[in-house]
Amino acid sequence: xxxxxxxxxxxxxxxxxxxxxASGATLDDVKAKGFVQCGVNTGLAGFAxxxxxxxxSGFDVDYCKAIAAAIFADGSKVxxxxxxxxxxFPALQSGEVDVLARNTTWTINRDTALGFNxxxxxxxxxQGFMVRKSLNVKSALELSGAAVCVQTGTTTELNLxxxxxxxNLQYNPVVFEKLEEVNAAYDAGRCDVYTTDxxxxxxxxxxxxxxxxxxxxxxxxxxxxLGPAVRQGDDxxxxxxxxxxxxxIQAEEFGITQANVEEMKKSTNxxxxxxxxxxxxxxxxxxxxxxxxxxxxxxxxxxxxGEVFDRNIGAGSPLKIERGLNALWNxxxxxxxxxxx
Amino acid sequence: MNTHQxxxxxxxxxxxxxxPVAEGGVVHWLRENLFATPKDAVLTIVxxxxxxxxxxxxIQWLFIDAAWTGGGRGVCATVAQGGSQPDGWSGACWAFxxxxxxxxxxxxxxxxxxxxxxxxxxxxxxxxxxxxIPKAPFKGINAILLxxxxxxxxxxxxxxxxxxxxxxxTPLWGGLMVTLxxxxxxxxxSLPLGILLALGRRxxxxxxxxxxxxxxxxVRGIPLITVLFMASVMLPLFLPQGVTxxxxxxxxxxxxxxxxxxxxxxxxxxxxAIPKGQYEGADSLGLSFWQKMNLIVLPxxxxxxxxxxxxxxxxxxxxxxxxxxxxxxxLLGIVRFNFTDANWASSVTPISGLIFAGFIFWLFCFGMxxxxxxxxxxxxxxxxx
Numbered sequence: 107x108x109x110x111x112x113x114x115x116x117x118x119x120x121x122x123x124x125x126x127x128a129s130g131a132t133l134d135d136v137k138a139k140g141f142v143q144c145g146v147n148t149g150l151a152g153f154a155x156x157x158x159x160x161x162x163s164g165f166d167v168d169y170c171k172a173i174a175a176a177i178f179a180d181g182s183k184v185x186x187x188x189x190x191x192x193x194x195f196p197a198l199q200s201g202e203v204d205v206l207a208r209n210t211t212w213t214i215n216r217d218t219a220l221g222f223n224x225x226x227x228x229x230x231x232x233q234g235f236m237v238r239k240s241l242n243v244k245s246a247l248e249l250s251g252a253a254v255c256v257q258t259g260t261t262t263e264l265n266l267x268x269x270x271x272x273x274n275l276q277y278n279p280v281v282f283e284k285l286e287e288v289n290a291a292y293d294a295g296r297c298d299v300y301t302t303d304x305x306x307x308x309x310x311x312x313x314x315x316x317x318x319x320x321x322x323x324x325x326x327x328x329x330x331x332l333g334p335a336v337r338q339g340d341d342x343x344x345x346x347x348x349x350x351x352x353x354x355i356q357a358e359e360f361g362i363t364q365a366n367v368e369e370m371k372k373s374t375n376x377x378x379x380x381x382x383x384x385x386x387x388x389x390x391x392x393x394x395x396x397x398x399x400x401x402x403x404x405x406x407x408x409x410x411x412g413e414v415f416d417r418n419i420g421a422g423s424p425l426k427i428e429r430g431l432n433a434l435w436n437x438x439x440x441x442x443x444x445x446x447x
Numbered sequence: 448m449n450t451h452q453x454x455x456x457x458x459x460x461x462x463x464x465x466x467p468v469a470e471g472g473v474v475h476w477l478r479e480n481l482f483a484t485p486k487d488a489v490l491t492i493v494x495x496x497x498x499x500x501x502x503x504x505x506i507q508w509l510f511i512d513a514a515w516t517g518g519g520r521g522v523c524a525t526v527a528q529g530g531s532q533p534d535g536w537s538g539a540c541w542a543f544x545x546x547x548x549x550x551x552x553x554x555x556x557x558x559x560x561x562x563x564x565x566x567x568x569x570x571x572x573x574x575x576x577x578x579x580i581p582k583a584p585f586k587g588i589n590a591i592l593l594x595x596x597x598x599x600x601x602x603x604x605x606x607x608x609x610x611x612x613x614x615x616x617t618p619l620w621g622g623l624m625v626t627l628x629x630x631x632x633x634x635x636x637s638l639p640l641g642i643l644l645a646l647g648r649r650x651x652x653x654x655x656x657x658x659x660x661x662x663x664x665x666v667r668g669i670p671l672i673t674v675l676f677m678a679s680v681m682l683p684l685f686l687p688q689g690v691t692x693x694x695x696x697x698x699x700x701x702x703x704x705x706x707x708x709x710x711x712x713x714x715x716x717x718x719x720a721i722p723k724g725q726y727e728g729a730d731s732l733g734l735s736f737w738q739k740m741n742l743i744v745l746p747x748x749x750x751x752x753x754x755x756x757x758x759x760x761x762x763x764x765x766x767x768x769x770x771x772x773x774x775x776x777x778l779l780g781i782v783r784f785n786f787t788d789a790n791w792a793s794s795v796t797p798i799s800g801l802i803f804a805g806f807i808f809w810l811f812c813f814g815m816x817x818x819x820x821x822x823x824x825x826x827x828x829x830x831x832x
Contacts, residue, residue, distance in 0.1 A: 156788055160549075290798075
């Protein structure tokens with residue numbers, strides 16, 4: 107993902123001014139204006155991209171819709187602010203957006219110095235390598251002397267340098283400004299290795315002229331936990347954004363889908379009853395500042411986590427990314443929701 | 448009275464005979480233009496070879512092998528990539544451009560409301576074309592229609608929000624529509640503002656001169672990208688919480704001011720070229736400052752700098768694509784944005800989209816350039832070569 111160095115610089119420069127804006131009840135503001143202002147990517151296949159009629163769709167976009175549904179019971183009450191890698195942090199700091207769902211990596215610097223809060227990780231990503239099968243390479247440790255295609259100004263580039271240095275390997279970086287230039291260069295054979303986040307490697311594979319000639323090496327050289335970010339200083343809003351994600355996970359765990367959510371309300375399972383707000387005298391939603399039906403509304407709007415994943419980046423999409431780490435905790439992944447009780 | 452009757456006197460002129468073969472026709476033209484010297488001959492042959500090497504594959508790729516119709520990435524991807532084209536196929540993916548054409552024109556403007564920008568576009572053409580034809584009458588009314596009435600109509604129609612029109616916020620605008628609005632406003636504002644700044648910079652009044660010079664040097668010294676970035680990202684940080692004004696408006700102001708600074712220097716070049724005698728002549732006639740400028744100096748100065756002015760316009764037109772840095776989708780931005788649609792991901796989609804965007808930009812720029820050439824000839828009363 108495009109994580110530019112400049113972002114941090116700009117972010118740090120404006121921090122003093124930025125944090126002052128980060129107070130007050132975001133939920134009240136959002137309710138008053140009638141929509142959630144959601145910062146998304148300016149375009150990333152599967153995460154935030156245009157559909158056939160030009161509307162926003164994608165994994166991150168569905169998170170925006172889910173948050174809107176939790177508050178308004180209507181997933182369409184979102185306005186999207188496309189933000190470039192440079193713009194995203196100032197946009198959140200200045201209050202131009204209420205939440206940033208923009209495949210942003212959770213790092214300590216962003217969590218502390220930049221004044222943001224991260225909690226749920228909606229997509230566990232990591233940087234990987236793609237090579238031509240004809241190279242007969244089985245591990246990234248055999249890549250000494252390789253020409254590596256990489257997008258400049260990203261943490262990808264920095265991770266690459268760190269990895270090769272720490273393993274005492276030589277490499278020639280072939281850097282480009284734009285993602286499609288990197289893709290074209292790799293496809294044309296100008297470099298032996300392509301490195302970016304794994305989700306990016308999958309979308310790249312769609313555009314290669316001979317996808318079967320390439321393989322993704324097993325090494326993952328960085329942790330890239332992506333998740334929605336909010337400003338520090340508004341715990342209620344932070345809770346709403348976090349629990350929207352947990353509701354999606356919990357729904358998948360319970361087997362509640364967009365199609366059967368109304369039916370599941372009649373379930374006799376007390377956990378499900380509590381989750382869907384049909385338990386007597388429940389305060390499951392009102393404690394969040396929402397209605398008790400909030401989880402139902404979220405699921406009605408976008409489905410459960412599995413459905414969101416599948417539709418946008420998983421098996422149901424051209425990208426066909428495997429669940430991997432993003433499978434539920436009881437299915438071999440690490441997606442886990444705290445108990446709803 | 449004609450008394451000569453001799454048969455040796457011809458009554459009519461002899462028909463001119465054809466020039467020798469070597470001095471006319473195709474052969475002569477070839478010899479004169481392509482093979483005049485051995486060096487020319489070599490250059491000609493090399494160029495022809497280069498064309499023969501480049502043009503047929505380009506035509507093959509652009510037209511013959513291209514995928515023209517289809518509803519998804521399948522038509523532009525080979526079997527190995529999960530599509531329907533044979534392996535090793537490569538050709539332009541016009542099906543992608545075709546499917547996204549509406550988006551390229553209007554961005555994400557709501558489908559049901561697209562008649563509004565279309566109507567504004569039609570009015571724009573209706574008002575602009577007679578304005579551009581020197582012989583068309585009613586220039587005064589026409590100018591009012593184009594520069595006063597049309598902006599008001601656009602302001603009502605495009606965002607909407609009154610007279611029962613639904614409100615369409617500017618983040619939904621995009622595509623060619625945004626490119627044209629930005630460049631039209633930029634051009635319409637920068638020319639008069641640039642002239643004023645240029646006059647100000649040559650003024651003898653120290654405050655005006657200093658202010659104009661400072662503005663020009665400041666704005667000209669900053670990259671446009673920085674102006675846009677400041678306007679879009681930094682400005683909200685300095686405004687009180689909750690006070691925002693439209694990002695599109697900010698970009699419009701940024702682009703217009705930026706172009707004005709450049710325009711001012713172009714116009715100043717023209718003003719410097721007018722001999723002092725012209726100014727003194729005007730003064731001796733007792734004309735006021737504005738009469739002098741309007742009647743004597745500016746008509747001559749502007750005519751001189753038409754190439755420079757159009758140069759600035761064309762630069763401005765292309766610079767509008769920088770607004771994609773602040774998350775607005777002009778023509779180029781929306782084309783690139785659509786590369787991320789996984790349903791159209793293929794190895795030829797980006798290049799096809801970029802060729803299309805380049806072609807549209809070229810059309811407009813070439814049009815402006817041709818028109819300026821025409822105007823130069825029309826206005827060329829004193830400096831004919």
